[in-house]
Amino acid sequence: MTEIPMVVQKEIKKHQGLTKAKIFKRAFFIFIGAVLMAVGLEIFLVPNKVIDGGIVGISIILSHLLGMNLGLFIFLLNIPFFFIGYKQIGKTFALSTLFGITVLSIATALFHPVPAFTEDILLATVFGGIILGVGVGIVIRYGGSLDGTEILAILANKKLPFSVGEIIMFFNIFILGSAGFVFGWNRAMYSLIAYFVAFKTIDIVLEGLDESKSAWIISEHYREIGDAILARLGRGVTYLNGEGAYTGDDKKVIFCVITRLEEAKLKSIVEDLDPSAFLAVANIAEVRGGRFKKKDIH
Secondary structure, eight states: OOOOOHHHHHHHHHTSOOOHHHHHHHHHHHHHHHHHHHHIIIIIIGGGTOOOSHHHHHHHHHHHHHTOOHHHHHHHHHHHHHHHHHHHTOHHHHHHHHHHHHHHHHHHHHHTTSOOSOOOHHHHHHHHHHHHHHHHHHHHHTTOOSOTHHHHHHHHHTTSSSOHHHHHHHHHHHHHHHHHHHHOHHHHHHHHHHHHHHHHHHHHHHHOSSOEEEEEEEOTTHHHHHHHIIIIIOOOOEEEEEEOTTTOOEEEEEEEEEEGGGHHHHHHHHHHHOTTOEEEEEEESOOOSTTOOOOOOO
């Protein structure tokens, strides 16, 4: 029998499962996220006839029309997507999703008798959207999902000439539009506001307020610019070798990672030292490893 190399054995062991501490941490934050979503729904949005998108939005409409428990519809309508997620994405994701949806369903039932925190429709829309977005963002960040819409969009993307984001947007426009026939068109418009607020809040939870950016600079004065970035921003830089496709000349490319608050200062540094330099700045969802720590500046 062929012996498995030590490196491969380590990788297999690494992916055999999560430690108990990591499982507890994941379960704890998914629980918190699901409870927050239930608060956003039952104490802010649903009592004011404002809905969310996705499967939760369909559940709210059905719950209103049939007079049945919202949590029951959330659980039942998401069950098919649990099995799809198990096959398409993996066991850990599916179990995390099932746990989150179960907590959400139970929490909505427990919070249902609680009166609305506010009857001001705009306040309920904004704060309900924020709380809901924080809850969903936490669950996604820790490897779960509270709505099967994303899984459906991933599957549809394989057969349709649309991106996952476009499919989700179309799906939610249809659901939020349907709310106009059930709750009235002013409530449908408030639902659209709540959806947008929740969507942006999810981005903030996933990416953080201190969003990172990558910067690529091509300049003949690369050494001066690199030293200035280190001295004035406290950020390390990496010099990469490049070649101009048109001229064939060797180029030095400066690469560095900064925060969004440092972008204006970086542009000022480049402009001062080489106004003709090429500068490209892009958003980064996550930064790990390396030495992304701010040094003292002077």
